[in-house]
Amino acid sequence: MCRFFFILTQNLNMSIPHFILTLLLLGNLSFHYYSQISAISIIYFCLFYKFICIDREYFLIYNSIIDNINVNVNCFFKSVCRHRRCPKTKKAGVIFLMKSGTVFDIKEFAVHDGPGVRQTVFFKGCPLRCQWCHNPEGLSSKPQLMFSHNSCTGCGKCRLACPLTGPKDIPAPVYPSDCTACGACVEACPLGLRRITGKKMTSKELVNAIRENGDYYAALEGGVTFSGGEPLMQGEFLLEVLEQIPDLHTAIETSAYAPANLFRAVTDRLSFVMMDVKLMDPALHRRYTGVDNRMILENLTRLCRGKKEFVVRIPLIPGVNNTEENLEQTAAFLSGSACLLRVELLPYHQTAGAKYRMAGMEYRPEFDTSARLQIPQHIFEKYKIRSVVL
């Protein structure tokens, strides 16, 4: 602490009021070391002399101060800090926690999202556009409006409240294509048919929500699962959350469409991995999911060669990936992997498109959604891979 004040007087031209405040602070520190006033005084000084920068989402100590204090902050707080530039001043420093992410749901008592009974956190945003996706509200990374059309009386109150709507005299529900998710129409609807999905949360807020029932889920041999959307799309945020819950059983449900270093960093910190594998053919993968599968298969290779227990999940889509050829290639790719517990087959459900209209989107898959689904499960038996149909 003496060194801290030495730096203060050396580096700063203190005005008299601040010098007096320094003395008060010193007195305060000696007699009430842990008092809140001391903490507030220190924060005041650090902010005033630009030692630190505080925002709702981050806390940053400038490198100039870290170098002066001669403490290796990166070693000291290894698990929670990263070197970054301050988003406000652009000066280099070490940033701490409080990164925010967007979450669109937290489901309690999930029994199909990993071992035991679990809490599942749904991250908003996904780089893939799978034609069978049943969570359209998880695609965009931004908060968005969901509107339940069925009970709408057409009273037009939402139209009147919306700042983007054109003629105010047309009594019809509104969902403009440039909706900003401002929420004005949510308040206006007398039937509660509208809601905004997607909430910004700091890592601390999400950790608090997870910890609320953390002991309960641990007693049920479960934990928390991160799903989406694609949780790796908010990889830095996820890492910060994971760093704060090393004592809980953690799992991920992922497409593995992420750079290798991020995939490795996240999976190293997790207890369990559930990875989706859709199509082995790159051209078909691009056609039905919108992205190439090279990065996905590279990450799958890492899992197959690694020591982390994992499950592969295959959404079975009629005429798209339930072919003998695709499943044979998938089984051959996975065979011999010591840590693969099983393959879970998830048959396509005809209700997959139900939520698209609510999200202001159209559901127009290129495959026959009513076709009878064949499940050639015997292929996995041939490769001595345990498989289950969920």
Ligand code: SF4
């Ligand atoms: S949430 Fe969208 S539709 Fe509703 S009032 Fe705001 S801009 Fe208009």
Ligand code: SF4
């Ligand atoms: S306010 Fe509600 S009930 Fe009235 S038109 Fe809008 S969505 Fe329908």
